[in-house]
Amino acid sequence: MKIGYRTIKTAIGTPLAISVAQLLGVTNFVSAGILTILCIQPSRKQSFLSAWNRFSACIIATIYSFIFFETIGYNPLVVGLMLAVFIPTTVYLNITQGIATSSVIILNLYSASYMSVSFLVDQFLLIIIGVGIGLLLNLYMPSLDKKLTEKQMLLEENFQVVLFEIAQYIRNKNIDWDGKEITKIQELLEEAHDLVERDQENHLLRNRHPFRDYFNMRERQFELLQRMLPLVTKLPKQYSISEKIANFFEGLSNAVHPGNTAILYLEELEELRKTFDDEDLPTSREEFETRANLFRLLHEIEQYLLLKKKFKTSDVSSKRSKIKKRLE
Incomplete structure (x- = not known):
């Protein structure tokens, strides 16, 4: 006890x-x-x-x-x-x-x-x-940073699973996933917001909380993920670009972390768009609906990445600038 x-x-x-x-x-x-x-x-x-x-x-x-x-x-x-x-x-x-x-x-x-x-x-x-x-x-209140960091890690682990399962579904129509991570993410976000609110009340002179923006960003990303799920179910397995999107989601699942490498995936997404634009025009209603769903999916992915890009300074940019200075 x-x-x-x-x-x-x-x-x-x-x-x-x-x-x-x-x-x-x-x-x-x-x-x-x-x-x-x-x-x-x-x-x-x-x-x-x-x-x-x-x-x-x-x-x-x-x-x-x-x-x-x-x-x-x-x-x-x-x-x-x-x-x-x-x-x-x-x-x-x-x-x-x-x-x-x-x-x-x-x-x-x-x-x-x-x-x-x-x-x-x-x-x-x-x-x-x-x-x-x-x-x-009551003047003494224990720090909640450790608990908030734990929520952050658990949240990212569940995000990774969801993104990986999306990739698996696009690739081979795997339907074994029970989707429990979706419910877990909802629970973690609610618990995290409660902890942030309580920790904010323990620091009366602090206007902003370092974790508040992070969990708000993840919450908005989660909403986008939920919008993506029905779209990926409508992608046919044999569609030429589907495998590339599956690989994209799998790579994205490995990149869920507190840092910001969103710019790399935005660049990769732009390449996917170009591939998509080079595809032959649809000749049937089914192909037209597939392309429409794919277009919407790419848009949702872009919004997902832009949220992370706006959240904090890109780690990739700082690394690139360091490399550039060395070359100079």
Whole structure:
């Protein structure tokens, strides 16, 4: 069983909050631990927002408690009446995260059956200790770079399989592939986007995330791959250019990596287009449809490669420039 960071933070923060509250002689010191548990969040951004929402809700709850309990009385029905007013207030102010936290303060005030200045100060200290320790613990967030790199590698492996299977199908109409990589790519992209979002929230001063553009690029490439699949099924095996396209896809499958060598394949694609243009004009409806599908397929491949080309500086260009400088 794996113990997560939130569990560890909760296990450390709860007794720490109780100990601090007890050391300061705060009434209902156990409540400080409850407040800390409620404040542990999965990201720094959520932690700051949660802390503000809970603190604000607790202050409003204290004011409402003083008005309702001291005016109407300490009665269970009054608690219900107050909540009927308090909860819509938190919804209106968009601080509903603080409902559970402030409920602890409301019940503490109700159970005391009185409100002195010292007791209200105690409750304020409970809020500061509970929310504050939760906020301090959430300042530490483990880096998600390792997980994101793992998602990147798995995603590229699945892209390689899909491209290779396309080549196999074009070459020999192999239909043994179950297509599980398609589903896996969808899952990996969803998981990666969630990780990127969480990691972005852990770096409040960083406007752009290094992995966001990468996974967005792969997502758009995946959409193009899905559009290619029905097109390759319509290519006849005996068509002269089919073998060249199969070889192209096989080469493309070996070139799925974080680098950028798209320009090489764009050049190869241009050669394929020239070959395609040199073919005899279609003489039947079937040949015409085949050429139309082939034209669309070449267009989708080009868009696929252009996405990678625009994503980052070409590694091929840098290598070529280095070679050119050496020759000079």
